Amino acid sequence: MASRLNPYISFEDDAREAMEFYRTVFGGTLVLNTFGEFGGAEDEAFADKIMHGMLETENGFTLMAADTPPGMDHNPGTTITVSLSGDDADDLRGYWEKLSEGGLVTVPLEKQMWGDEFGACVDRFGIPWMVNITGG
Structure with a gap:
């Protein structure tokens, strides 16, 4: 397998x-x-929390995630944003609608000065996203 880069998101619970x-x-x-499953739950209440999750899509996207274990700090912040971009407008608009539903739209998805459609939101889990649809 070739090398790949993908987001790994930490959640509280x-x-x-x-x-x-x-x-x-x-x-x-x-x-x-x-x-x-891996014997990594010293606290039985944490046994069902996610140690490792991976979503792989037909479009080649990979998202990984885990719950933050007891004793480790969970400090969500604004130092990273997950970006989706490309020219498949229908797919990207569909992702936008689902990601922004129940979240906070910080920049509406609309045509920008550089000619692309762009929007930014924070989903209902507090994860920031950007969507950029390349202009034709």
């Missing part, structure tokens, strides 16, 4: 829900492994 949501947005195959 809702990685399962978030990854299942992203599967409804992007489709694909979702594999979720819990801390309990």
Whole structure:
């Protein structure tokens, strides 16, 4: 396999829900492994939390995620944004609609001065996204 770069997102306690949501947005195959499966849950209440989740889509997208284990800091911030871009306007608009639903639109998806359609939002899990549809 060639090298690849993909986002790995940390959640406080809702990685399962978030990854299942992203599967409804992007489709694909979702594999979720819990801390309990690997014997990594010192606290039994954490056994069903996600130690590693991976969503792989037919479009070649890969998202990975995990719940933050007890004792580790979870500091969500604004230092990273997941970006979707390309020229498949129908797919990208569909992703935008699903990602922004229930979240916060910070820049409406509309034509920009550089000629592309662009929008930015924070989804209902607090993850920032940018969508850029290349102008024709």
